[in-house]
Amino acid sequence: MLEIEALTVHHGLVRALSDVSLRVEEGSITAVLGANGAGKTTLLRTVSGLIRPTAGRITAFGQDLTGLPADRIARSGIAHVPEGGGVIPELTVAENLRLGALWRADREDRAAALGATLELFPPLAPRLDKPAGTLSGGERQMLAIGRGLMGRPRMLLLDEPSLGLAPLVTAKIMAVLRDLRADTGLTVVLVEQNARSALSVADHGFVLGLGELVASNDAASLLADEQLSDAYLGLRGAR
Template identity: 65%
Template sequence: MLELSAVVAAYGAVRAVDGVSMAVPAGTLTAVLGANGAGKTSLLRTISGLVTPRSGSIRFDDTDIAGVAPDRIARMGLVHVPEHGGVITELTVRENLRLGGLWRRDKADRAAALGEVLDLFPPLAVRLAAQASTLSGGERQMLAIGRALMSRPRMLLLDEPSLGLAPLVTAQIMRVLRRLREDRGLTVLLVEQNARSALSVAEHAYVLALGRVVVDAPAHSITAEALHDVYLGAT
């Protein structure tokens, strides 16, 4: 569903993404791991159109999306949940969720999507009228993912969904991601610093270091020793 070939993205003279190639088959959950500064967030921002690549190709469902505006990419079904979620704290939970499906004209389908999101995240069901600023960190992350799901995406780009969350909440988020893949066939590209959590739900994983892919392997085959070397810079 998503294929990158020799993608380069830079901020000035710094190559944040340096010749990255990867493939994400439809209906799979693929993890992208790496230490801080490895280029993980920049990679997602480049895929979703927030950063224009300097070179290389990005194809989503066989359509070249390199340089395409972010809103057009989202309408194609490729939806980005950024680090910290981007929840609008001044709005209620219901209003945040409505924003996710606002461009979809089928009101019945929007209502059905809302029901599905609340089924996935029961804590949101009892907080619909609450202002998003009153939510816990875990509830905000649920809201961010739920808002993305309201648009009926074909693929999710998730940036550090477990960041700052308690282990129990992280486990709940990972169970939801597994459920979305197994029950709905949703394709997910998951950026995570919590390697253990990501590898527990992913089928394939890439590890980045200094903007480059240094490990490309099935998730179950990536050893703690290999990750230790990468995270400590001994690549």
């Protein structure tokens, strides 16, 4: 589904990613883990076209996406939900959701996508006419993910969906991701600092450290690796 080869990205003179290569299987949930500054957000922003790579290649759905503009990548079937969600507080919940499907010409499909999104996130249904700024943090995150799903993507890039949320809300969002993958075959790339939460739903995980890929394994093996946990994942203190 997604293959990244020798990806290098600079922010000015700073090298944010260095020769990163990884592969995401179709229909999987893949966690990208690491501490602050590891390059996780940069990786997603480069895949979605918000940052141009210095070197390397990004392929998805059999297409070379390297360096394409963000709108072309979105239309290819990749939706990116940024850190913090990025909802527009002045717009209503319904207006925010409609933005996610604005480029789709099929109005009936847009209506069907809205219905499916509200089934996934029932708390949004009674708030459709309310400004997004009136939502709780958890509801805003649901709205951000729902907006991404409105475009019927084949792959969802999620950046820190648990940031600032209560554990119970985080658990609900992770459960939705698991159900989405099971019911629709959606491929999810999940960037998280909350390694335990991410690995609880992921099939596979990659660990970044200072812009380099330092580990790759199935989720259970990463959870069990105490040396890796101490060095990069902060799991020991969370036990």
